[in-house]
Amino acid sequence: MKLPSQAIAKSPILLKNVRLETGFEYDDQDVIYTDTALFCVEIQAGKIKSVSSNNPDAKAVDARGLLMLPAFKDMHIHLDKTLYGLPWQALSPKRKTVKDMIAYEQKIIPELLKTSVKRAEELIDLIQSYGTNYVRTHFNIDPTSGLKSLENLEKALENKKDSFKAELVAFPQHGVYYTDSAPLMKEAAQLKSVGFIGGLDPLSIDGSIEKVMDFTVQLALDHHKGIDIHLHEAGESGIKTIQYLIDKANENPQLQGKTFVSHAFALAHISKKEAEGISEKLAAAKVGIASSVPFRGKVMPIPTMKKYGVNVLIGNDNVQDYWSTFGSGNMLQKANLIAELYGYITEFDLSRALQFATQDILPLSNKGEQEWPKPGDWANAVLVNASCSAEAVSRISHVEALMNEGNLFWKN
The missing domain is CATH 3.20.20.140 (Metal-dependent hydrolases)
Known part of the structure; x- marks a missing residue:
């Protein structure tokens, strides 16, 4: 299903129930899981204005718990x-x-x-x-x-x-x-x-x-x-x-x-x-x-x-x-192909493979520190039906919405 030709919303936009990656969980030195939480994300003038604690009752566009990743x-x-x-x-x-x-x-x-x-x-x-x-x-x-x-x-x-x-x-x-x-x-x-x-x-x-x-x-x-x-x-x-x-x-x-x-x-x-x-x-x-x-x-x-x-x-x-x-x-498919060709099979490596779809922008650093999205970043993002980057790459998860410089396009 293609995106609609007209944006359903343009900045300023407030999004609620946005799933963002917050860090890694470890077993000894190995990353075994990616932590996420729900947030409100405010968009203004085509850029991220703020990322704040989630308010499910806010008058806002409901992201429905979908994972936000950098656009591809x-x-x-x-x-x-x-x-x-x-x-x-x-x-x-x-x-x-x-x-x-x-x-x-x-x-x-x-x-x-x-x-x-x-x-x-x-x-x-x-x-x-x-x-x-x-x-x-x-x-x-x-x-x-x-x-x-x-x-x-x-x-x-x-x-x-x-x-x-x-x-x-x-x-x-x-x-x-x-x-x-x-x-x-x-x-x-x-x-x-x-x-x-x-x-x-x-x-x-x-x-x-x-x-x-x-x-x-x-x-x-x-x-x-x-x-x-x-x-x-x-x-x-x-x-x-x-x-x-x-x-x-x-x-x-x-x-x-x-x-x-x-x-x-x-x-x-x-x-x-x-x-x-x-x-x-x-x-x-x-x-x-x-x-x-x-x-x-x-x-x-x-x-x-x-x-x-x-x-x-x-x-x-x-x-x-x-x-x-x-x-x-499909750029997620390219990231998936790279992961398969070069043996990127762990939670950590799969999460790093996302960079090949986003051209080096990742939600978490190699140390698990939150790097994206931050205030001042261009509001270029996707909402995907996945729990984390690693799953999105491995399962080539469905993209439900695309945001280009604060213009939001939703398939449904």
Whole structure:
């Protein structure tokens, strides 16, 4: 069931019977249980104003004892390229390479653009129903689309502005030079709404790591943008591209904290020692990794990267589109997948896995101290049918309500 198009309440709001995590219970040194209690939460001007003792008789919106968690963020998705809302279509076995897909896109994009506003809105509805209120979305920049994908995406986002926010990445899906996309990328980079310059497999698509990365880096520097490139290449070229971006971030400190490699599948094919070495370099240069958590023969070293302090962002990537039919749009499911892949099975570890859905915001610190929500925090939250974060991750609990900057949307 999707969320209603209109908020049932806007700030100022008083919520009662809100379940919040308050601490851990221990058996010796092991966390065995998460304590919770009911509270009143006051929202004003889109932010948390106060968290106080519960008053079940207060004239307020009744949260019905549901658990409040930070709203979820999807940090790699393509809102402009979904088949969601159209009749079912599985993938064709004839399209096996990225270049095959580029040729296919060149054929289908003109027709898809006619309905892309509506389909983007339907995809937003889907991911909101799972508790996501913020995304980093890539949008096609290529000679077939021109700037039309961006224009349609911005229309959809404007229609959802009360409940949803996005940061935008100009993505040369058909290559910078493989098709004549460089002039369009320069045009997109000048737009205020565009926050990041994207890229795609520089060696296998455009034939040169240095030429494409130099173009991308300079465009970001000239227009004060971040960088987020798709890198599917494994082996030497993948590692070399990652190292090239690390070097560029070290040379240009203004890129640090704003440079990301999406997918980075090459990291899934190296030894543990090599993963530790490159994770240390990524962290030092403040170059992040955005992962959709692949697992079909490619298990990323996410725990190693987190250990060394790499900023690891998680996203769904494709949600039922012509690149993949498996994306669900559910960030809790991504956290659940990470927990299963890496053996996060205890109460403590499952509670920590929530960070992959919320992008590092957790209700409790590692020591069990209450960290969220606090006065001054943006009122971005979900109400879920779970007793604690660990249960929400393990059971992929149902989201009953979403709050975006104090605007409350309830399924029922």
